[in-house]
Amino acid sequence: MANVYILYSEKLQRYYIGSTELSSNERLVRHNSKYYDDKFTARGIPWTLYFFISCKNRTQASSIEAHIKKMKSETYILNLKQYPEMAEKLLARYDF
Secondary structure (H helix, E strand, O other), X not given: OEEEEEEEEOOOOEEEEEEEOOOHHHHHHHXXXXXXXXXXXXXXXXXXXXXXXXXXXXXXXXXXXXXXXXXXXXXHHHHHHHOHHHHHHHHHHOOO
């Protein structure tokens, strides 16, 4: 099992997209505790979990993460949360 997660930083007013085999909440805790101290997310603490997608495996999660990043659109990220069918379509498109 793997997840794609989207975090939001009020401080930076930016989103961060990642994928993990950990739970989305565990990953959020790591980002907020400076576990990744020398990374981009250390500057945006506190992060909140904006959205996540549960995937079948790491390959699917990585593909969906890359797709979302490739869109380079805040509107796309906002729509993912507003329209759950978008996440369902991504899961079907990248069903490996």
